[in-house]
Amino acid sequence: MADRSYGTFSTAIVREIPGSLSGEVAPPAEGEEREDTVDLQKARDEWTTYVDTLRTLGLRVITIPADEECPGCACVADTAVVVDGIAFITRPTNPDRRKELPAVKEVLEKQLGVGNVAELRDLEATLDGRDVLFTGREFFVRVTESNNNAPQSPTRRTPRKKEKPAPKNDAGARLLARVFPDFQVTSLYIQGDRPLQSYLSMAGPDIIAAGEGEDTQKVIEQIIEKAEYKYKVLCLPEDSAVDCVFVNGSLVHRTQEEIPKSTEVIEAKLVDLKKVIVPNSELAKVGATLSALTVFI
Secondary structure, three states, X not given: OOOOOOOOOOEEEEEOOOHHHHHOOOOOOOOOOOOOOOOHHHHHHHHHHHHHHHHHOOOEEEEEOOOOOOOOOOOHHHOEEEEOOEEEEOEOOOHHHHHHHHHHHHHHHHHOOOOEEEEOOOOOOOEOHHHEEEOXXXXXXXXXXXXXXXXXXXXXXXXXXXXXXXXXXXXXXXXXXXHOOOOEEEEEEOOOOOOHHHOXXXXXXXXXXXXXXXXXXXXXXXHHHHOOOOOEEEEEOOHHHHOEXXXXXXXXXXXXXXXXXXXXXXXXXXXXXXXXXXXXXXXHOOOOOOXXXXXXX
């Protein structure tokens, strides 16, 4: 039976878009074509529309001011994972983004009174919030392999058998499991730089939205093999349509102009869910998915 409390939130933490965002670019989703220039005002208008939508869905919205030294700070979901009143402060792969963590931690502790806040302090470990997918039942974490093999022992006379490279953020996944002991944490091995939430999102209780691209299907195969629970997979013709969030009984997704084929599938397959449509074409150019813009509590 699905966890019907999944997707029920009272608060959303968001962060304003800095002017420095206009200089950022991100690789497109599989099969997506786009220009790499960002219209900053349009991006801010999209952000405002999304934030207003969250309020109409009954959420209290807490806004953190932008930091011009951190172009990606609007992707606040990279900094924290919050489930059942427990907050886990991550350690982003990009060292420059770690400057964003104190402001988020302060909001969690002082404004929201979250008493249980864990931090990833291992200097060798990294974990981005968008590499974590919580289904309401368990966690999936994107783990990448290092390009460096384990070092050879200087005293060993015979050649050492080639060892499998150590995962870069495996330590982050292990700590996540300790912070949330009531949930299974499963590692998904994925190459490349795209975060897990660019492949998958939750479109409802026990419903995983996924694109039809080859890379995405490889991720789905791992989930089918490793997941503790069974999920319905909603296959969407455009990988960019995975850019959606399920909030308080409503599925918030991009416009028909942005995802024309997938809009038809969503309407046909999710007839019982309320849909709320918001634009996200400019923010998507820098990899800022709707889920990336929010820490839900």
